[in-house]
Amino acid sequence: MDRLTRHELKTDKFVEEVGQTVHFLEEHRQAIIRYGSIALAVLILAAAGYAYSRAKKAERQTALGAVLEIYNAPVIDPPPAEFKAFRTEQEKNDAIVKACNDLIRKYPGSDEAAIATYLLGTNAADQGDLAAAERYLKEAAEKASHEYATLAQFALAQLYIAQGKTADGEKLLRGLMEKPSVLVTKDQAALALAQLLAKSRPDEARKLVTPLQNKPGAVGRTAITLLAELNRKPGS
Numbered sequence: 001m002d003r004l005t006r007h008e009l010k011t012d013k014f015v016e017e018v019g020q021t022v023h024f025l026e027e028h029r030q031a032i033i034r035y036g037s038i039a040l041a042v043l044i045l046a047a048a049g050y051a052y053s054r055a056k057k058a059e060r061q062t063a064l065g066a067v068l069e070i071y072n073a074p075v076i077d078p079p080p081a082e083f084k085a086f087r088t089e090q091e092k093n094d095a096i097v098k099a100c101n102d103l104i105r106k107y108p109g110s111d112e113a114a115i116a117t118y119l120l121g122t123n124a125a126d127q128g129d130l131a132a133a134e135r136y137l138k139e140a141a142e143k144a145s146h147e148y149a150t151l152a153q154f155a156l157a158q159l160y161i162a163q164g165k166t167a168d169g170e171k172l173l174r175g176l177m178e179k180p181s182v183l184v185t186k187d188q189a190a191l192a193l194a195q196l197l198a199k200s201r202p203d204e205a206r207k208l209v210t211p212l213q214n215k216p217g218a219v220g221r222t223a224i225t226l227l228a229e230l231n232r233k234p235g236s
Helices: 029-071 089-106 111-126 130-143 146-162 166-178 186-197 202-212 217-231
Strands: none
Touching: 029 089, 029 111, 089 111, 111 130, 111 146, 130 146, 146 166, 146 186, 166 186, 186 202, 186 217, 202 217
């Protein structure tokens, strides 16, 4: 069985979430006049709670950034002083596991914790521990919001396909086509499904790929390459 790599299971398309400015006093001016100081106190508490929530989110994202720095650090011996690096793969693996678990324990139930769980899954796959990879990716898919859940589902589909569980992989990819996200688009899921079906159901794979060949960027280039492979006669 081929060993899965970080490149196969991870994506660089982490999307920043943009918060909206809430003007509590302006929005609720009539309520303040109508209900007096009690209503005003409630609104002030609500504003304070919103500010606290934003601060905690920024804190979680900073923690996740530190985890990603470890995850993406190279292995160089001796490590340079200019950037984060590790002497050995084992040293890096230990650091990834510790950093991810620390974040999960500190911020349980958050998207950042779900992403850390996803990273534990991709790292386990990279280490050849496919059972642990499946467990972590399933957990991330179940606990994350839709955007990040699709990322875990896509990685889990690839894991199943690598293990020969093609029916499970196909089911996940079809689900992603029906409910895609910014991180895993319908086109990406369709290309992955076409690659899975290329040998067993080439006509269906061709139908999936043909509309994508005129798409710009990587999707179009991948579709053209895959379509050429599908149209190539056996033995040619």
